[in-house]
Each structure stands twice: as C-alpha cells, then as structure tokens.
Amino acid sequence: MELDQRKLQILRAIVDEYILSASPVGSKTLSSSGMKWSSATIRNEMADLETLGYLAQPHTSAGRIPSEKAYRLYVDQMMQRAHLSDEESRLLYSYFREHVHGVDAVLRSTAKALSEITHYTAVVMMPDIGVNRLRHLQLIPLTIGKALAVVVTDAGVSQNTVIDVPEDIGPEELDRISKAITERFGNCRMSTVSSKLVREFGGELSQRADFVESLLSALCENQSRDRRMVELSGTTNMLEYPEYSDVSKAKTFLATVEQKDDMYRMLKKASSMEFTVTIGSENEQEGFQDCSVVTASYRVNGTPLGSFGVIGPTRMDYARVLTILKNVQTNLGTVLQSFLKEE
Amino acid sequence: MELDQRKLQILRAIVDEYILSASPVGSKTLSSSGMKWSSATIRNEMADLETLGYLAQPHTSAGRIPSEKAYRLYVDQMMQRAHLSDEESRLLYSYFREHVHGVDAVLRSTAKALSEITHYTAVVMMPDIGVNRLRHLQLIPLTIGKALAVVVTDAGVSQNTVIDVPEDIGPEELDRISKAITERFGNCRMSTVSSKLVREFGGELSQRADFVESLLSALCENQSRDRRMVELSGTTNMLEYPEYSDVSKAKTFLATVEQKDDMYRMLKKASSMEFTVTIGSENEQEGFQDCSVVTASYRVNGTPLGSFGVIGPTRMDYARVLTILKNVQTNLGTVLQSFLKEE
DNA sequence: GGTTAGCACTCATAGAACCGGAGTGCTAAA
DNA sequence: TTTAGCACTCCGGTTCTATGAGTGCTAACC
Numbered sequence: 001m002e003l004d005q006r007k008l009q010i011l012r013a014i015v016d017e018y019i020l021s022a023s024p025v026g027s028k029t030l031s032s033s034g035m036k037w038s039s040a041t042i043r044n045e046m047a048d049l050e051t052l053g054y055l056a057q058p059h060t061s062a063g064r065i066p067s068e069k070a071y072r073l074y075v076d077q078m079m080q081r082a083h084l085s086d087e088e089s090r091l092l093y094s095y096f097r098e099h100v101h102g103v104d105a106v107l108r109s110t111a112k113a114l115s116e117i118t119h120y121t122a123v124v125m126m127p128d129i130g131v132n133r134l135r136h137l138q139l140i141p142l143t144i145g146k147a148l149a150v151v152v153t154d155a156g157v158s159q160n161t162v163i164d165v166p167e168d169i170g171p172e173e174l175d176r177i178s179k180a181i182t183e184r185f186g187n188c189r190m191s192t193v194s195s196k197l198v199r200e201f202g203g204e205l206s207q208r209a210d211f212v213e214s215l216l217s218a219l220c221e222n223q224s225r226d227r228r229m230v231e232l233s234g235t236t237n238m239l240e241y242p243e244y245s246d247v248s249k250a251k252t253f254l255a256t257v258e259q260k261d262d263m264y265r266m267l268k269k270a271s272s273m274e275f276t277v278t279i280g281s282e283n284e285q286e287g288f289q290d291c292s293v294v295t296a297s298y299r300v301n302g303t304p305l306g307s308f309g310v311i312g313p314t315r316m317d318y319a320r321v322l323t324i325l326k327n328v329q330t331n332l333g334t335v336l337q338s339f340l341k342e343e
Numbered sequence: 344m345e346l347d348q349r350k351l352q353i354l355r356a357i358v359d360e361y362i363l364s365a366s367p368v369g370s371k372t373l374s375s376s377g378m379k380w381s382s383a384t385i386r387n388e389m390a391d392l393e394t395l396g397y398l399a400q401p402h403t404s405a406g407r408i409p410s411e412k413a414y415r416l417y418v419d420q421m422m423q424r425a426h427l428s429d430e431e432s433r434l435l436y437s438y439f440r441e442h443v444h445g446v447d448a449v450l451r452s453t454a455k456a457l458s459e460i461t462h463y464t465a466v467v468m469m470p471d472i473g474v475n476r477l478r479h480l481q482l483i484p485l486t487i488g489k490a491l492a493v494v495v496t497d498a499g500v501s502q503n504t505v506i507d508v509p510e511d512i513g514p515e516e517l518d519r520i521s522k523a524i525t526e527r528f529g530n531c532r533m534s535t536v537s538s539k540l541v542r543e544f545g546g547e548l549s550q551r552a553d554f555v556e557s558l559l560s561a562l563c564e565n566q567s568r569d570r571r572m573v574e575l576s577g578t579t580n581m582l583e584y585p586e587y588s589d590v591s592k593a594k595t596f597l598a599t600v601e602q603k604d605d606m607y608r609m610l611k612k613a614s615s616m617e618f619t620v621t622i623g624s625e626n627e628q629e630g631f632q633d634c635s636v637v638t639a640s641y642r643v644n645g646t647p648l649g650s651f652g653v654i655g656p657t658r659m660d661y662a663r664v665l666t667i668l669k670n671v672q673t674n675l676g677t678v679l680q681s682f683l684k685e686e
Numbered sequence: 687g688g689t690t691a692g693c694a695c696t697c698a699t700a701g702a703a704c705c706g707g708a709g710t711g712c713t714a715a716a
Numbered sequence: 717t718t719t720a721g722c723a724c725t726c727c728g729g730t731t732c733t734a735t736g737a738g739t740g741c742t743a744a745c746c
Contacts, residue, residue, distance in 0.1 A: 026739085037689080038691080041688085046739095059696085059698070060695090061697050061738045142478070160503070235597075239590050239593065247593060250582065250593070251582045258579070369710085371708080381718070381719050383718075383721090384718060387718090390710090403711095403725055404707095405710085
C-alpha cells in the first residue's frame with residue numbers, strides 16, 4: 001500500500017523530530033511547527049500511519065514514535081542529505097593529515113574521528129591481510145627455537161607473529177630465508193603465497209619446505225586469531241543518550257560492543273557493500289536490538305579492504321551519519337591509496 | 344589518640360560488613376551477628392568512632408559507613424589476610440600458562456585475569472623499554488624515505504616504529520646498519536644505547552651518525568608517545584556496583600579510566616613500590632575520588648619493570664585484592680624471568 | 687468530500703501526604 | 717560499665733491526587 005504525499009511528509013516530520021528530541025511526537029507539536037494542516041488532520045493521518053505499522057504509541061494519550069519500518073522507509077527513500085559545516089569537514093580531514101604512520105594508525109585515528117564527530121560509538125575493522133601484496137618478510141631470531149616474523153605489505157605493516165623455528169636453523173639462515181621469500185613472493189597477494197607455491201619453487205626454500213609451510217600457516221592463524229583487528233572508539237558516548245540512562249541497558253550495550261569477534265564478523269560481512277544501514281532487530285547481535293549500525297567500506301582501486309561504522313540508538317541521525325561516513329570513505333581512500341602509490 | 348581493643352574490633356566489623364553489603368551498618372546488625380556487646384554499647388562506641396573521624400552517617404537514623412580514615416587504618420593495621428580457594432589460584436595460574444607469546448601477551452592476559460577474578464577494573468602497565476637489553480634491531484624498508492624499526496629486547500618485543508630514512512640509504516645499507524647496531528649494542532640496556540656511544544664508535548656507524556641518532560631518538564619518542572602502553576580490562580565491571588547505578592557517575596569513571604596517559608603516569612609512579620593502596624581522595628585523578636586503587640609492581644631479578652593494579656569502589660575488598668595481587672606478582676615474576684633466562 | 691474546531695476521555699508523570707521501619711541518642715536501672 | 721527502654725528522626729516506599737499533553741470521535745464548515 002502506497003503512502004500519499006501528505007502521509008510521507010508527516011512521517012518524515014515525526015522521524016526528524018523524534019531523532020532530535022527522543023520523546024514521542026504529538027499532533028499539536030507538528031501543526032504548530034511549520035505544518036500546514038491542523039492538528040486534527042494530522043491526528044487522523046497519524047492514526048492511519050499507526051495501523052499501517054509506521055508509528056507506535058508508547059501508551060494511549062502519548063504522542064507517536066517511529067517504528068523500525070518507519071526508519072527503514074526513512075533511510076531508503078525520505079531522508080534528506082545532511083550538510084556538514086566547513087569546520088566539521090575540516091576537522092574531519094585533519095584527522096587524516098595528522099597521523100600518517102602506517103595503515104593501522106590511520107584506521108585507529110579514523111575510529112576516534114568518527115566517534116568524536118558523530119557522538120556515537122565508532123568501530124573500524126583492520127584490513128584483511130590476504131588482499132595485500134607482500135613487500136617484505138623479515139624473520140628475527142628471539143631465542144633458540146623462536147623467532148619473530150614481521151610482515152610488511154603494500155598497505156602497511158601487519159601484526160608481528162612469534163613462530164617456532166627448528167633448532168638447526170641459525171640466525172644467518174633465517175636471514176637468508178627471509179630474503180629468499182621476499183625476493184620470490186614480493187608483490188604477490190598474501191593469500192596466494194601458499195605452501196603450494198613454496199613447494200613448487202626450487203632452491204633454498206625447497207629444502208626448508210616444512211619450515212616455510214609452518215611459518216605461513218602460523219602467519220595465517222595469527223591473522224585470524226588476533227582479536228585486536230577491530231578498533232573501538234567512543235563506547236561511552238552512548239551513556240549520554242536517554243535510551244541508556246538505565247545502567248543495565250548500558251551494560252549490555254557495552255558488553256556487546258566489546259565482543260571484538262562479533263564486531264569483526266559484522267564488519268567483515270558489511271565490507272562487500274559500499275554502505276549498509278541495519279536497524280534495530282535487523283541486527284544479529286543480541287545487544288543491538290535497540291541500536292542501529294551504519295557502515296561503509298573502504299577500498300583502494302575498487303578492491304574493498306574492510307569496513308568501518310557507527311553504532312547508535314535506533315533514532316540516530318542517519319542522514320548526518322551517512323554523510324560523515326561518505327566523507328570519511330573518500331578521505332580514507334585517498335590516504336590508503338598514498339600507501340600503495342608505487343604498486 | 345589510640346583506639347582501644349573494643350573500638351578496633353567494632354570498626355573492623357563495620358568495615359567488613361560494609362564492604363559486603365554496601366549499605367550503612369547499624370548497631371543492631373552488629374550485636375546480633377557475633378558481637379558480644381549489646382547494641383547500646385556498640386552504639387556508644389560508634390558515636391565515639393564518629394567524633395574521631397572513622398565513621399560517618401549519611402543522615403541521622405541511618406547506620407554508619409566507614410570514612411577514608413577508617414579504610415586507611417583497616418588497610419594498614421587491621422585487615423586480615425584473605426584466602427584464595429584452590430580453584431581460584433589454579434584459575435589464576437592458568438592464565439599464565441596459556442599465552443606465552445612474549446611479554447606483551449602475558450601482561451595483557453594478566454589484565455584479563457585480574458579483572459575477571461576480582462570483578463573490579465584491572466590496569467596493567469607495559470614495561471619500560473629502557474631497562475631492557477637490546478637483542479636485535481632490524482630496519483625494514485617500507486617506501487622511499489621510510490622504514491620500519493623493529494626492536495627485540497631480552498624481555499620480548501617492543502612496538503614497531505616507523506622512521507624517516509635519508510633517501511640515499513638503500514635497503515642493503517639499512518640491513519648493514521641493522522646488523523652493525525645489533526652487533527655493537529647487543530646486550531646493552533636500551534637507555535645506554537645513546538647517540539653518544541654511537542658517535543664514539545667508529546666504522547660504518549660513524550659515517551651515518553646523524554641518521555642513527557635520529558633513529559634512536561625516534562625510538563625513544565615513540566616509546567613515550569605511545570598510548571597503548573597500558574592495558575585495561577573489565578572497565579564495565581564497575582557498573583555492577585550500586586555505587587555506579589547512576590549513569591553520570593559511571594560515565595566519569597569510565598572517562599577517567601580511559602585516559603591512558605594518566606593511567607600510565609599513575610602506574611609508573613607506583614612501580615617503585617612493591618604495593619600501594621590509594622584510597623578515595625588520596626587519588627590524584629578527579630574521577631577516582633570515590634575509588635581506591637591497589638597496585639603491585641612486577642620485577643625481574645629485583646629490578647622493577649612496571650606495575651599493575653586494580654581499581655574499585657572505596658569499599659573494595661582490600662584483603663582479597665591484595666592477596667590476589669601478591670599471587671599475580673610472583674606468577675608474573677616467574678614467567679618474565681623465563682623470558683630472560685639466557686641473560 | 688476533505689478539513690477543522692470542540693469536547694470528553696486516557697494515562698503517565700510529578701508532587702503531596704502518609705506510614706513503617708531501621709536506627710539513633712539519651713536516661714535510668716542493673 | 718553495661719544494657720534495657722523509649723522517644724525521636726528520617727529515609728524509602730506506597731498511595732492519592734492534580735496536571736496536562738495527547739488522543740479519538742463527532743459535528744460543523746468549506
């Protein structure tokens with residue numbers, strides 16, 4: 001069933017107002033603030049919108065609040081593009097100018113910027129290493145039987161990994177192996193640097209095939225096991241909204257958001273889409289039933305590397321958040337590009 | 344003014360009870376739970392204790408709550424040693440058995456263990472690099488003009504640092520410089536590897552003295568600027584205590600605890616002491632006026648490397664926390680020792 | 687027909703009044 | 717010196733009431 005023009009207009013006004021005030025919107029409020037119909041007319045329309053499932057009443061004789069269905073409609077069709085003030089976009093940009101020490105730092109800085117500007121909670125996924133190209137592998141001896149593997153890719157530096165080394169491999173040989181791998185696989189995507197290729201390749205590496213294989217699997221495992229691959233910021237911002245004036249609600253939210261595994265899965269899933277908006281119960285996470293999550297992917301040369309997003313109450317300012325995300329997306333694209341310029 | 348035996352006994356009972364219940368303790372409660380005096384007697388003593396400043400009354404006709412002065416006395420003189428159940432100490436120990444991938448991982452695991460076992464907020468300071476001995480320095484070329492410096496010390500791995508490199512130094516030379524520095528300064532304390540020594544030393548290094556100098560200063564600066572040098576865990580545990588059922592209080596607490604710079608300073612200061620107990624307003628931090636902080640230092644061969652601690656409400660279970668910290672301290676000492684065995 | 691004014695009705699919220707109970711301080715007796 | 721007793725205080729919870737924002741419905745209006 002199609003909503004006519006007037007219904008749409010009223011619905012939008014209600015959503016806009018509710019996003020701002022967080023309290024149910026009444027017909028009088030609307031008619032006295034720039035609506036050209038009387039409160040009675042609006043009342044009738046609101047009753048219709050309620051039976052259609054776009055509005056809900058906390059109790060009789062309260063105003064209406066938007067349902068999730070309404071937010072969905074709002075986001076998909078009705079929302080008007082928000083505008084960032086010059087100062088805001090300058091502020092936003094400055095976050096990317098300051099820290100240029102590698103991809104990780106930029107992404108962490110992104111999380112901070114997002115949370116500070118939106119006043120919601122921001123979450124940023126560190127890029128999957130698989131799509132990146134190997135620049136340099138260095139094995140550094142630690143103690144007997146242990147070494148540190150440092151992987152540098154075209155997108156920056158990955159986590160260091162502590163690996164086991166057969167006792168008969170000395171520091172010099174580690175160095176030689178590092179050089180051989182770097183030389184052979186430099187500029188290959190990490191995901192293709194598999195043990196298969198190693199076995200096919202002759203020379204020094206083939207003699208140490210077992211070791212190299214275990215090395216690579218250790219690198220991959222470390223990658224997937226590492227929980228620090230999502231950066232959070234502004235978790236406590238949520239405590240400012242009346243939705244979370246109840247401590248127990250705040251606690252479940254904070255607990256959910258700190259499940260880095262879940263956050264990672266969520267962002268990973270979203271990274272194939274340019275933007276996603278997930279409203280209330282559309283979220284898989286138990287603790288996000290009253291939240292909305294808005295994400296954007298960051299990409300370099302069209303390849304999606306990962307995603308980042310903002311988590312807020314369902315009545316979040318979607319328009320504003322989306323423009324901010326769009327802004328960050330392009331900024332981030334430019335900065336990341338600069339890390340890969342000599343592809 | 345000295346407190347007689349009976350006053351002490353009553354005071355202790357009040358503190359014990361208040362730590363448990365979080366609500367003011369009345370004279371009847373005490374007399375009916377194993378105290379050998381009548382409520383009237385206890386009442387008189389409580390009145391005395393109040394004028395002496397050890398107790399406070401939230402309002403007339405409420406029970407008494409301990410003042411900070413009382414906690415101080417309790418901690419310094421009256422507290423009885425708490426006992427950990429076998430299961431608890433086994434659990435505690437298991438945290439140190441699981442993750443043995445380097446110092447950082449152990450300390451992170453420590454934070455988690457502390458917060459989970461105490462149900463308070465735990466904070467652990469990463470060790471200062473200065474006291475450690477250099478094992479290996481590796482410079483890895485990133486792009487033109489940039490390189491990654493990886494420092495391995497006897498205590499494990501430090502953060503990686505991105506440094507600037509003069510354009511006329513190529514990958515091979517970086518490698519040679521790495522080796523030269525490693526060879527010359529291997530086993531020296533990081534703090535003594537200063538540019539002075541570099542200048543005094545002949546050979547390749549002296550030709551590149553400027554670069555090496557800037558390299559070392561970059562390493563030191565990175566060390567001091569890095570905000571990730573304190574690990575937090577269980578920040579949201581505090582929301583479970585009635586002290587923080589008010590969201591605004593919870594927010595100020597969380598905000599304070601996330602000031603990693605301040606936390607670092609606090610722990611750094613405490614690391615010269617074996618244990619510290621800081622009660623309420625004794626804390627420098629604004630947001631900790633209603634909290635107590637208990638810390639312990641971790642040391643290897645007698646040298647203090649850093650410290651860790653627990654933050655909770657002033658009515659925290661000091662006895663229990665202290666035994667747990669003591670336990671962790673020895674465990675940590677043993678584990679860290681094993682990283683340095685081949686000194 | 688759609689639109690609007692008017693009116694009775696609902697119900698959450700805030701404040702006032704009230705009460706019970708836990709706890710005190712003081713006094714007097716043991 | 718200790719304790720029983722008693723009057724008093726005051727918080728916290730409950731109940732009651734007034735207020736007002738907001739509704740649905742009806743009837744008049746254009």
